Amino acid sequence: MKKTLLAGALSIACFTGGFGLQANAQENVELDRFIHPKQVVAATDQVKLMTYQDVYKSFLLAKLAYDDKDMSLVTTKDSITVKITLKGLMQFSEVSAQEQKEFKELFGDAMQMKFMPSGNSFKTEVFSEGKWRSFSKKDMNSFIVGLSEEAVDLKPGGYFTDTIGHWAESYIQFLYQADIINGTSATTFNPNGQVTRGQLVSMIFRASGLDVNEDYEGPATYKDLANYKGAKEVAILEEYGFIDIFDGVNFEPNKPITREEMAYVTARYLEGMNFDVSKVSKNNPFTDKNQMRPETVEAIGLLKQLGVIDGANGQFNPKGNLTRAQFSKILTLTILSLHDDKSN
Incomplete structure (x- = not known):
């Protein structure tokens, strides 16, 4: 791609x-x-x-x-x-x-x-x-x-009162200015809210630079997207193989993602953006690997070695959910890793 x-x-x-x-x-x-x-x-x-x-x-x-x-x-x-x-x-x-x-x-x-x-x-x-x-x-x-030798034109909005002083406010602002993420209102972001499957797809889709008018080739195989506004985004990412971790009959766009699902999709995004994953170790050091789906083990290891994700007390908690603030940091660091890779 x-x-x-x-x-x-x-x-x-x-x-x-x-x-x-x-x-x-x-x-x-x-x-x-x-x-x-x-x-x-x-x-x-x-x-x-x-x-x-x-x-x-x-x-x-x-x-x-x-x-x-x-x-x-x-x-x-x-x-x-x-x-x-x-x-x-x-x-x-x-x-x-x-x-x-x-x-x-x-x-x-x-x-x-x-x-x-x-x-x-x-x-x-x-x-x-x-x-x-x-x-x-x-x-x-x-x-x-x-600003890197030229001024950055700031988007209107993005002054989220519930992220002022928050540890993730720089990551949130980065994604907002890059048109990758939106607030829950004009003045709020809900940083502690859980990321859903639909939100994950929308953010990865925008970060990829894909276009529903140019890249859509037909509906997804999932059966529950008839009235879902992001159905074309889901279909395109399914076509590119980004989201085959969601292997059920239904996509369930409002279901909170798990940490291992996020890691798998993010790693596939890196590969889809022509990041050379072969030069990075995929060693997974987490002690709860036995709780991970087999297809996510290397993806989690890759993101860990890149410094994009971390765990707590040596564990990743693969079945746990993810907040909007946490994924804002992960996606920002992933994009910056891509930028560094293309600059070298």
Whole structure:
């Protein structure tokens, strides 16, 4: 199957920020000196148009580009606090020894910023020389956004009030911006809700870049899809062999998926996207392998070796169900693994 991932899912990569900071009465230090010009989009007009929710969504996407030790993000309904280490910034920028020295004099080993809603926009503070300092309008106008050398156009919506501060909020936002996942309403996501078979198929279908108008060749073999709105998606994935783990007469789209079913479908998706699975060990280290369906053992091992899934206390719990937040993380990491594979 020669299909490519959604461009949005592949292009969202990294976020680095710069701004002018009034360090003292005599000297104005501009952080954009620490950001390589090729990675920067001058954003005076863009920042004027950005809302607090835009900043929130941008930093959620940014978090995926950094190791946890290099960037931390604390979100509440009232503020976003970001901490980025100098080492983290240097992953995406060329920083001279003198610039490193100046950075450390201002911020120490890490820069901390705080964003708070203010009317239809936002206000910003930075922690420097032992205290939080407010931005002036001049400082804000020199705010610079860099997103993998080009700006990412954020979709409207996606500000889910029930995922603010949730451990999976970056993964959820990534899939939302890539048109792979939707909320349960305009403002909620229900991260702890269970993933159904129908939802799994819809998300894998969208991540595959398939099209019901181009790829549909006939109805699925399942007998219970006559009135199901996602019937064509099910039929297409069945045709490609993604979902043959569901081997009953009926598909049961509203039935919660099990963890082993999810792993099998996700592994088949990887293969269908031309990921070279032969170069990855399929060793399955979980101690509850005897509880797994035989056809899922290697799939679970593959995803474990890729770092996409994990278990608890050495067990995978194959018959357990999966939350929407958990699968958001798994699918995001799977897509990023595909991106890394295609980049190498």
